[in-house]
Amino acid sequence: MNSFWRFLKSVRLAIGLIIALASFSTLATLIPQGLDAERYFQLYPRIVALLVTETGLSHYFSSLLFLFPAFAFFFNLSACTVSRLARELRKKGPRRHGPDILHVGLLVLVVGSLVSYSERKEGAVSLKVGDGVELPGGETLTLKSFTDVRYDDGRPKDWISVVDIAKEGKILVADRGIRVNTPLRRPGLTLYQATYGSEPTVRLIGPDGVTHRLARGETYEEGGVSVFFMTIEESGSVLLRVSNSDEVIRLTADGAGLAAGSGAGVDAGPWRATLSAEAVTGLQAVVDPGYKFVLAGLILVALGTAVTFARKIKETV
């Protein structure tokens, strides 16, 4: 048992595992990850393709080739940390806890990674101004505006989605901008500015001049007549079906074109239907209960290395 414990906490084991992890990880960056098995046989000679697919190098970071040395390293590091900490605590003279902080930080980081790997969830939603989406916990997020800010040369400068978050009619967050690098954090959920674009939207203008917006898949009904936005064709045209007619109406992006709005439009039941492009923001919602552990681990790692080497440099250089 003693010899096993000595082996488990040995630096030689740590070095061996570090070399294995570094070597295989390096190899994995040179091989495209996650392709179908047949693709590797097209890319490489048969023997290499067999090696890649059978050893797990094709999906290295979720394969045993990575997970086994990674877990072995975790146990090696745990044993080393316990052993070293016990030794330091027994000391009568000045103690050196820099390496302990660093090692504990790495362990917390690994635990955080595992929680993150198993519990992390993400979803994406596309919103137009005025659209709302339900968040966990009964909150509703509503997009108030979306701005695509450009530099003078046309390069993107910023994408800003301004949102409100309300619960049971009470505004909890008002006019909060979500930008790249400035996510919105809610309890248990973080919202990121992920994508942007535009989406064809049908405007139904009634005899009274009132306009109704219709997105893909939506139906508008009034006075027993309804209009259903069926689909968007590859050409950018949209198909509508009016309830009192068997005919499918094709609305093309004619005239000034889709991006600039309208064109002449067509009759759809009692309404005049025109086509326009509306700005759409893509928000990504992430639930990652592991990140707080990861962050704590990272801070401990940074602190541990700083404390360890500030002292070492003072003493030994």
Place this chain on the structure above:
Amino acid sequence: MIPAIPAIAFILLLAAAALQAIRLFRPGGKGDPVSVWLLAAAALLLFGFSLQRSFEIGFAALTSTFESLVFYAAVVALVVALYRFQRRIPFSPFVAFASTFFAAALLAVASSPLLPKDALPPIPALNSSWLALHVAFSFIGEAFFVVSFASSLAFLFSGDADRRLALDRVTYAAIAVGYPIFTAGALVFGAIWAERAWGHWWSWDPKETWALVTWLVYTAYLHVRLVMKRKDALASAIAVVGFVCTVFTFFGVNYLLPGLHSYG
């Protein structure tokens, strides 16, 4: 074409390297008295250029390969100058020469017509203080690794035991200073930035993986050197491998492997 200030710094670095090269063939192991000032002047010019460019674009000038190379060369020049000024660790003319030559080589690469040199403000993903910290700390750490590479290479080609011992101290000192800075920059600040920008603190992107491999190699060096008390060729060989990893992380990954870091 490379702007005037980095071009002048390049000439100063070449002059410093030439003066240091002459000293390589003189016995005594002392540095020349002039090259250190040329290095300091080159560093000052390059930092000034980075600062002026940062004001121009309204953000830390670290978001393109050209800007990163200029900053990296500035830090290497400064570290070599400090190495020449200090008295605590042994001075090796070869280490100073090789590191200075590397700084000049970085500027030579920066002058490549293939690298865009326009001063452009950052795109949204790069507009983050965490990104600036991530890049700056990574290069400061790597600048110390340049010195450790030169000393470990000299160690491997030296047969003199006393000289080897002195070079081992240089390698260790450089890595002991660079490692915590690199850890903070490449791993900690990098992960924090990635989480804020994309919602993924780690995505096994090739550059991330290579940065981790680099960190693992230097971690192995420190364990071999500090815990196993090895001051022999093994430790130096690991230090050389570590530096090769930093070079591949910067150049190889950018140009050979696809990923999130394709812009810098």
